[in-house]
Amino acid sequence: MGKVGANLLPEFLANEKFSGWSLRALCNNRVIDHPAVEIVRGSLSDQHAVRAALDGVTHVLHMAAVKESPDLAIDVGVKGIFNLLEAFRTSKTAKQFLLIGGDCSVGHIFHPYDAPITENSPRRAYPGCYALTKVIEEIMLEQYRIQYGINACSLRAPWIMEKDDFRHALSFRDQFGGPAWGEFLTIEEIARHAGTGAVPLLRDAKGAALKRNFIHVSDLVSAILLALDNPVANGGLFNVAMDVPVDYATVAAQLSASHGLPVVEISTPYHSNWLDNTKARMVLGWRSAVDLKLLIQRAWAYARAPDDPRLVWYPG
Template sequence: MRLLVTGITGKVGSNFLPAFLKAEKFAGWSIRAICNNRIIDHPGVEVVRASLSDAAAMRAAMDGVTHVLHMAAVKETPALAMDVGVKGMFNLLEAFRATAGTRQFVLLSGDCTVGHAFQHYDAPITEAAPRRAYPGCYALTKVLEEVMLEQYGIQYGTNGCCLRAPWIVEKDDFRYALSFVDQFGGPAWSQLLSTQDVERHARSASVPLLHDARGVPLRRNFIHVDDLVGAILAALDNPAAAGQLFNIAMDEPVDYGQVAQYLRDTRSLPTAEISTPFHSNWLDNAKARLLLGWKPQVDLQDLVDRAWDYVRAPDDPRIIWYPG
């Protein structure tokens, strides 16, 4: 078996590779990575230096491949987002279906396709919910990727599997997502607060307690990268994943009220209550639990403790793979 991977140098890819190489299930598999701007140097990985927008290069890279894991993504840079999310996806799928012996195409998508906090849902969001992206080219490309994968299954019988993840965090990401000093991700405090309020909360080391459009603590979906990697490994070469879309999220969305209370109780951190126009949503992971036998290991308290207890070594700088 040969696995072709895109996005191997990113947050998910850099965690996926050691887990894949260690997994007994994939002993004897070889791995090939398509890299463009960032290159990996690993004895267990064959590197193809190419852009996903190069159709001929994708056909060549697919030679001898049985499985594809497409994780590469670009945020709000329209030209690059189209190259990766539209041209790249099309080129990979075309090469995949034209190559003898290919078995499975796995796409890593995101809850931007259902609008996460920007869209209102009356019930938990299942895989049957309509796609309702929020504004921006990133969410649009993810919708198009999901639809392309789905349609290739209908048109050509391609065996595709889509894993739809919310905000992916590792190490101390979650701590910085709640920071008024060096914020990681969004919403940007400048969109919700005055400069004076941001500075005041930063001085007091306050924890933001976001309220949703109804005025109650916001609930937003997250997934720890370890749990997402576990889901990818569970889906790869799994007959139960054939033609399926799975929500890969924590069992419950993160409740900002519970986070604030937990940090008050355990670390004596004050709370800054903030009104937002966002909606609380619940990404239902029941299908993945049932069909893949997967379940997340990181709950809310573990998510917080991991982020606050993490101590960076001098050779472990914070890397922002992309904002949010």
């Protein structure tokens, strides 16, 4: 089960609002072994598998995605949501379609914005098929609402953190995500920084400390549960992110003070942006509970058990 699903399932089952609901998951590569979840095997690109999965279903939560996999991007990212929406709009039981999107639809750190990024800001995908598919998903969902009047909403989330993800996102030894240090440093420099446990202080295109948006998975889960079966969510696109973007200078200062880690400044061509979550707070009553201090504390305190390896799923 993926990061979001694994965290969502226990919270969903414990929530009295959803007492009596049943769960069905359409899985291709993922494995879900839980007595509360019925499994349908198949690909989103297979319309017959999708229709079988949606038979009798009332609410659809679409979280599937592939990263930079051009051979799968159209089948999963584009054809997949098309199949889901076609099955949903023709269903006699369907009530709500909820999409988990990403801030790659607005380019996160790749494109500059001269104001906080709201739900009305222009979509600007960064290079690559993944960001393109996330833009198409948002637009297709929007058009299905216009064309057919379906009850649908989208939660647009930035980079999702859990466990020790944030520590590895800053690691020179076993990095999780990007930007890849090899784009800015030599192999020798990376090895030296890994040996000292250094912390990167990224600089943006203007030379200021880079500011990038994150969200802890527990906060995304709380947003999903608030939006699910909630009439006020109908037709909404909601940015869900930490109230304040992560400032790499603040991160470096905190880890230097708390853990005595050296700091390495790295110049980048990226842009500092602020994903504004005002609409989600106002309409859904959602609040981000994990701020930067807590994000750092959790990531550095987390100790992985032998049966809890780091798994990064892209295709699937």
